[in-house]
Amino acid sequence: MMIVKKTYKDQVIDHIYQLILTxxxxxxxxIKESLLAAQMGISRAPIREALKELMTxxxxxxxxxxxxFVPVLTPKQIVDSYTTxxxxxxYAVMAASELFSTEDLIQLDRYVDEMxxxxxxxxxxxxxxxxxxxxxxxxxxxxNLQLLEFSGxxxxxxxxxxxxHWGLLYKADEIEQRHRAIVDSIxxxxxxxxxxxxxxxxxxxxxxxxxxxxxRAETAA
Amino acid sequence: MMIVKKTYKDQVIDHIYQLILTxxxxxxxxIKESLLAAQMGISRAPIREALKELMTxxxxxxxxxxxxFVPVLTPKQIVDSYTTxxxxxxYAVMAASELFSTEDLIQLDRYVDEMxxxxxxxxxxxxxxxxxxxxxxxxxxxxNLQLLEFSGxxxxxxxxxxxxHWGLLYKADEIEQRHRAIVDSIxxxxxxxxxxxxxxxxxxxxxxxxxxxxxRAETAA
DNA sequence: TAGATGTCTAATGTCGACAATCGACGCACG
DNA sequence: CGTGCGTCGATTGTCGACATTAGACATCTA
Numbered sequence: 001m002m003i004v005k006k007t008y009k010d011q012v013i014d015h016i017y018q019l020i021l022t023x024x025x026x027x028x029x030x031i032k033e034s035l036l037a038a039q040m041g042i043s044r045a046p047i048r049e050a051l052k053e054l055m056t057x058x059x060x061x062x063x064x065x066x067x068x069f070v071p072v073l074t075p076k077q078i079v080d081s082y083t084t085x086x087x088x089x090x091y092a093v094m095a096a097s098e099l100f101s102t103e104d105l106i107q108l109d110r111y112v113d114e115m116x117x118x119x120x121x122x123x124x125x126x127x128x129x130x131x132x133x134x135x136x137x138x139x140x141x142x143x144n145l146q147l148l149e150f151s152g153x154x155x156x157x158x159x160x161x162x163x164x165h166w167g168l169l170y171k172a173d174e175i176e177q178r179h180r181a182i183v184d185s186i187x188x189x190x191x192x193x194x195x196x197x198x199x200x201x202x203x204x205x206x207x208x209x210x211x212x213x214x215x216r217a218e219t220a221a
Numbered sequence: 222m223m224i225v226k227k228t229y230k231d232q233v234i235d236h237i238y239q240l241i242l243t244x245x246x247x248x249x250x251x252i253k254e255s256l257l258a259a260q261m262g263i264s265r266a267p268i269r270e271a272l273k274e275l276m277t278x279x280x281x282x283x284x285x286x287x288x289x290f291v292p293v294l295t296p297k298q299i300v301d302s303y304t305t306x307x308x309x310x311x312y313a314v315m316a317a318s319e320l321f322s323t324e325d326l327i328q329l330d331r332y333v334d335e336m337x338x339x340x341x342x343x344x345x346x347x348x349x350x351x352x353x354x355x356x357x358x359x360x361x362x363x364x365n366l367q368l369l370e371f372s373g374x375x376x377x378x379x380x381x382x383x384x385x386h387w388g389l390l391y392k393a394d395e396i397e398q399r400h401r402a403i404v405d406s407i408x409x410x411x412x413x414x415x416x417x418x419x420x421x422x423x424x425x426x427x428x429x430x431x432x433x434x435x436x437r438a439e440t441a442a
Numbered sequence: 443t444a445g446a447t448g449t450c451t452a453a454t455g456t457c458g459a460c461a462a463t464c465g466a467c468g469c470a471c472g
Numbered sequence: 473c474g475t476g477c478g479t480c481g482a483t484t485g486t487c488g489a490c491a492t493t494a495g496a497c498a499t500c501t502a
Contacts, residue, residue: 007455009455042456044456044484045455046455046456048484049269052273056276064228065483065484066463066464066465066484083368084367087308087309087368088305088308143297144305145298146301146305146375147308229485253454264486265486266486267486270485270486285454286454287453287495288453289454
């Protein structure tokens with residue numbers, strides 16, 4: 001059995017992540033240490049530890065002497081985050097392209113198939129999860145841990161964005177085809193093409209999400 | 222005038238950075254919060270804050286329930302860090318290549334000239350500093366703040382490595398020529414070439430430093 | 443003697459309280 | 473009526489003490 005997490009800090013991290021995901025904490029909100037500590041029945045110390053950690057992955061924005069806030073992301077920042085992830089993962093996949101075995105490629109195909117099925121069935125959460133597995137599987141083939149660390153730090157942030165907006169992003173066929181293109185590029189063993197395809201995938205998704213977010217902000221105003 | 226830093230946390234960060242740079246803290250050493258707090262005459266709280274922040278830029282390695290350590294970098298990790306920086310900056314410069322004005326390019330030339338002069342004069346610290354300015358100037362032209370943030374998080378780490386090993390890395394002519402190649406690539410406005418040249422620059426430097434470090438580890442053993 | 447087990451110590455994890463600072467409000471002044 | 477300054481409240485920054493845990497050492501057992 002997997003041992004459960006222990007320190008309060010880790011529990012606080014999960015808690016805040018959930019609060020953001022469920023919109024109980026909305027962009028622009030300040031996270032008051034004392035309040036959260038009281039709500040969770042613990043002291044401020046582990047809260048602060050957790051906030052520091054969330055800061056490093058961009059889920060919290062910190063202003064010295066003022067407080068911690070849920071960041072308000074502009075469309076440009078969204079695109080930039082996705083672009084950066086694409087740069088990192090694009091290089092990772094390109095550099096490791098020779099390491100993908102036939103079995104690996106079949107596994108990737110399987111992910112794409114499942115993604116298409118789930119998308120057509122309207123199982124949005126499943127699509128998001130499989131998408132995460134797909135990209136984790138891609139990234140896992142690199143041996144550059146520094147690159148992997150940065151890529152990983154972006155994933156929670158992007159995951160939240162994607163999770164909040166999936167519905168309007170892609171048609172089922174599109175989402176399947178977009179990911180299939182990545183697998184195909186790896187099959188081609190054309191390093192330049194691989195990097196370019198992965199980058200384009202992220203830039204495109206980021207652009208769409210930014211547009212959706214901008215549209216929502218419009219209607220809200 | 223630039224306002225001075227205020228919180229203890231920031232002072233602690235600088236202090237630890239200096240300790241590492243001067244080898245008073247060596248790779249593998251544990252940083253004991255209580256001890257450092259006593260030495261600096263403050264409590265453990267700001268020490269912990271500083272350690273968390275240093276963790277995010279890779280200057281401190283943290284093991285839960287055990288402590289904070291100065292990381293022992295393997296040659297591969299050194300190369301990976303430089304490679305990753307090259308990926309990020311390579312993209313940044315490439316994407317912003319059209320934004321470099323004639324004046325900017327002249328300024329870059331000036332940096333390279335100064336670097337060559339300082340190198341020939343044996344002013345190693347000056348070479349390191351100008352090199353930092355050069356790369357900051359390059360990176361400053363991108364508008365992707367996410368990318369810039371990651372790139373910046375690597376710079377302290379790489380700066381320490383470079384500072385500790387500069388002597389054995391390049392001949393004066395080489396260091397000038399390596400950087401000149403970057404400026405030339407920007408002048409060419411060949412996006413593919415720009416990205417490739419910047420990447421190669423970092424990979425090469427990282428490889429050299431890793432080799433130097435490996436050699437030192439050898440003689441020490 | 444080799445291995446497992448118990449104990450101890452030193453370090454991190456957490457706590458509640460106090461101090462310093464930022465931002466907002468209201469007042470005086472032009 | 474608009475602007476600048478002083479006060480105030482709320483929130484973060486820091487503190488010292490206590491709780492808990494990982495690792496080292498000693499002890500017990502076969």
